[in-house]
Amino acid sequence: MLTLSSISKSFPGVKALDQVHLDVRAGEIHALVGENGAGKSTLTKTIAGVYQPDEGQIEYDGEIVHWTSPGEAKSAGIHVIYQEFVLFPHLSVAENIFLGHERRGAFGLIDYPQTDRDARELLQRLGVEIDPNDRVSELTVADQQMVEIAKALVHKVKLLILDEPTAVISGHEVELLFKRLRALKEDGVAIIYISHRLEEIFEICDRVTVMKDGHYVDSKNVADIDRDQLISLMVGRDMSELFPPRVGEAKFGDVVLRTNNLSVNGRVTNASIELRAGEITALAGMVGAGRTELALGIFGGLPMSSGSVEIDGETFTEMKPALAIKKGLGLVTEDRKGQGLAMQLDVAANITASDLDAVAKYGLINTIRELQIARDEIREYQIACRGPRNPVATMSGGNQQKVIVARWARTCSKVLILDEPTRGVDVGAKVEIYRIMRELAAKGIAILMISSELPEVVGMSDRVIVMREGVVTGELSKDQLSEEAIMQLATRHEAA
Amino acid sequence: MTALAIRSFNFATKSRSGLLVVIALLVLLFFFGALISDRFRSVSNLLNVFEQSTGLALVSLGQTLTVLTGGIDLSVGSMISLLSVLMSGTIDGEAARVLPVCIGILVLGAAIGSLNGLTVIWLRVHPLIVTLGMGALLQGVTLLYTLGPAGSVPFEFDYVAYGRLLGLPVGAVFTIALFILVALFLRYVPFGRAIYAVGDDEIGARLMGLPRKRVLVFVYAFSGICCALTAIYLVGRFGVGNVYTGQNYTLASITPVVVGGTMLTGGRGGVIGTLFGVYLISLLNNLLNFMDISSHYQLIVQGLIIILAVSVYVEKKRAV
Amino acid sequence: MQQAVQSKSMSSDTNSKKLSDFGARYGIHLALLGLIVLSSIVSPAFLTANNVSNMLLQAAPLGIVVIGQAFVILVRGLDLSVASVMATAAVVATSFDGQPGDVVPIILVALAIGVATGLANGLLVAKRNVSPFLATLATMIVLQGIRFAYTGGAPSGNVPHFFRIIGSETVYGLPYNVIILAIIAAFFWVLLHKSVFGRQVYITGGNPSVARLVGMNADRVIIICYVISGTLAAIAGLVLSGFVGIVDNWVGRGMELDSIVAAVMGGIALSGGRGTIVGGLIGAAILVVVFNAVLLFGMPVQFQIIIKGIVIVIAAAFYVKRGA
Secondary structure, eight states: OEEEEEEEEEETTEEEEEEEEEEEOTTOEEEEEOOTTSSHHHHHHHHTTSSOOSEEEEEETTEEEOOOSHHHHHHTTEEEEOSSOOOOTTSBHHHHHHTTSOOBOGGGOBOHHHHHHHHHHHHHHTTOOOOTTSBGGGSOHHHHHHHHHHHHHHTTOSEEEEESGGGSOOHHHHHHHHHHHHHHHHTTOEEEEEOSOHHHHHHHOSEEEEEETTEEEEEEEGGGOOHHHHHHHHHSSOHHHHSOOOSSSOOOOOEEEEEEEEEETTTEEEEOOEEETTOEEEEEOOTTSSHHHHHHHHHTSSOOSEEEEEETTEEESSOOHHHHHHTTEEEEOSOIIIIIOOTTSBHHHHHHGGGGGGGEETTEEOHHHHHHHHHHHHHHTTOOSSOTTSBGGGSOHHHHHHHHHHHHHHHOSSEEEEESTTTTOOHHHHHHHHHHHHHHHHTTOEEEEEOSOHHHHHHHOSEEEEEETTEEEEEEEGGGOOHHHHHHHHSSSSOO | OHHHHHHHHHHHHHTTOHHHHHHHHHHHHHHHHHHHOTTTTSHHHHHHHHHHTHHHHHHHHHHHHHHHTTOOOTTHHHHHHHHHHHHHHHHTTOGGGHHHHHHHHHHHHHHHHHHHHHHHHHHOOOHHHHHHHHHHHHHHHHHHHOSSOBOOOOGGGGHHHHOEETTEEHHHHHHHHHHHHHHHHHHHSHHHHHHHHHHHOHHHHHHTTOOHHHHHHHHHHHHHHHHHHHHHHHHHHHSSBOTTSSTTHHHHTHHHHHHTTOOTTSSOOOHHHHHHHHHHHHHHHHHHHHTTOOHHHHHHHHHHHHHHHHHHHOOOOOOO | OHHHHHHHHHHHHHHHHHHHHHHHHHHHHHHHHHHHHHHHHHOTTTTSHHHHHHHHHHHHHHHHHHHHHHHHHHTTOOOTTHHHHHHHHHHHHHHSOOOGGGHHHHHHHHHHHHHHHHHHHHHHHHHSOOOHHHHHHHHHHHHHHHHHHHHTTSOOSOOOHHHHHHHHOEETTEEHHHHHHHHHHHHHHHHHHHBHHHHHHHHHHHOHHHHHHTTOOHHHHHHHHHHHHHHHHHHHHHHHHHHHSSOOTTTTTTHHHHHHHHHHHTTOOTTSSOOOHHHHHHHHHHHHHHHHHHHHTTOOTHHHHHHHHHHHHHHHHHHHHTTO
């Protein structure tokens, strides 16, 4: 059905794909796994015609193809559901489903009644109740995903690619998705399924291809391997090596931060959590469970709608980032590009941004002092760059992340919140970031780590708080900790 | 009273019927004017306003489409000036030349507009800059061609402006028809939906394989055609093309678009809103004339309207 | 091994990268230099003291406006109201009788107009989330109306002698208005490139969310940038009225576009967070030299506009190609 041989693709400064092979058959669900940054997304986009490979060939449906645009791949029956959906928020559900393939009536004009009927029927087949006249921006994320799948059905899909489809949905919705995928498979559709959740791969996939750092590692029948074998293929080393052990005895201090029935903007409801000095607390849950919003609420990035935050015994019912920083808080945001870094500026400016007063006198910046601080931090966190004046935009994801961590580690004295700190960074930087977290905890800082990667949660944290749909559903201490226990609290039904 | 107005505005935009509000304001304005002045509500005055709104309506129609894609066309004023001097200069009073020249002007407008669109695609420069540059270029060319009024058109050509069809001004009726046609096109032709999609999410449109490039060339070419139509109308109305004919239309054409509820961020709005935006502004200026308020204050009012409109239609306040 | 592969592919890029870095950084300087060399070769009149002094005189008001425009563009904005502010300030300046004692009140009134306009722009953009294009367009129109209403369509009065000197006289061949530009440029250079506020401008423009999350008051930064632009436009209006000598309602007309063109040519990115004061000033200088060269070369004056239109698009494309 689809055979990729020796595909390579480079971007300025990075070889994203290096001699990658992939072989997908009709009527199978083929898992594509690998760490963040392994090249899965680039490979997906190469198949979909967004990127053109530098070398290698793509054989699809018995022919060698050279797609120059996504449109060509699409008309050949390839449909990709990206992690970030390609939906047009201001168009209706029905319009989105049929965009580019409009239902036409007389004179080739759009036949809206027919569009409406067909959209209804498609959505019914998927077993979801969505009004085709609603605007997509008004739907839940799970419903938006169903609209994406409905789009695939319109296009007489032959090859369906799903990039982390379960990252945004939970429990029942996952079941529904799997049912739908199995039915498509029965119809002879080839499916490439990208996921971090290994249990899903064992549940639904027939074969699996592993990638690592842009290279092809291996392809296996799912029935022939077990979970540990798969992990060691992905990581290339034992998982336990990733997480540095705690230095010395676990000694947790007092509670330094407490939220009392904190609600944020309809996304978090009455959350009460406690963070202790020197402890690494993980905040687990599905994407969209309100974890990021809780973090922003504590830090003042989003307004609190009710409740309060207590820092070192002082109660606040209103918070601003400037005040949070003054009180010793730091926040490493999830979205590096969007909320973490000013990309055009250099390393030094990004590191000192949260505490310009430290490098300023009479409102003027002391450049020598700033460069000195930046050099220290670069050495301390082994940030690979050409120096403090290197613009962060030209650096790798892992090093960019270290810049942000360095910024906050420098200024925060009590609590550091890290939102998906290892997303999109390579294994080396990951280990480095884990090490930094351990060090900061050892210095007596309370760490709150938001993470969707369960092995990371289990491997790093002393305590886990789990959220679901904006509500804290439970807390697990170190000895109760397991991936299954977290999933149970994170999903509505029994863990899949 | 303003607070109430703003609140009802907000409510209306939330329920996606900003259009109704513009119409309501239009009606309100009319009744207010009718109370103040008998002459204002006279049929001949209203027909006059209707007739005079034609130029603004035509430019704004093209502008709406560029704004729907998230762009803007700042070359319209210079283009109208250039096309109108070329037109009257070439016709130069000869009746036989009218038709071929008009066709030529329309083709030229489409060509210049296409060049705008192609430049946006090729150079990946923001439309604001591209059309700004094009505007300057066209202005220079215009002034090279002539430094004042050029040529003339046959007297009868004022039919496009003053002619009556069933008692209604021909140009204005044609304009309404064109608006309706474009509105139907945007809604019922798949390409029309693609225009909205490109403005809503340009990268998404590319991933979906929508004809992004064709959409961009089309909207700027269409804007060029609208400029040509405006030029033809204005030349008919004044009997001659002048280098300053189009000057004020560049920025003026944006006001009705915004008042009509089309977002500068693209992807939302429509041409019917723009049409009513044009009528609202024309009627308001007319009313201010009747109230003996000098044109200086009319400018102030126009600025305030923009501020009011954009504050009302404003996107949800950003989160972080 | 993976690292070896990466560093290899990195090093092959390095040379071309260095070259393009150099181009991005000094391309504008080279362009100005090349233009000057070319002009002086083609026209001997170009480098005469008289002509240079003349160009500087013309450049000063534009330069002052560009500095303000730079601040606004750096925070992802755009100020279309500058020309309107200039004209209004100039009209007010002449409406006094031209007595020496009026100088101070004139300056104060002009500055008040600039600050008020900047404040209105800034509040609309930062607090009401209005697009900068529309916000400044609206204030531009309102100000125009106010100006017309104030003058009744025909401004009258004389430019005080003081401003005539500032606007058009020279000392040792150096125009006073260039000295003023130099002082202003030096002050705002320090403010932008050396002060905490300047850093806040870059971070707010580079990424407003980051600015908020690191505890900066992004709204205030944006508002101040618009106030700077309005204030400098008012000063430029006074300087220009002194240069022109007579005042009409359209003093500074076209300056909003010229200042944007100069800023973009000078490498100040419309997407915010990137560019320098010096870049903007060089952009202004190029514009003035081009205008001057067009006349010296015996081309019709209209070519000034045509070249301006082409140059801005090419300049913008040049910076896009750097792959921002």
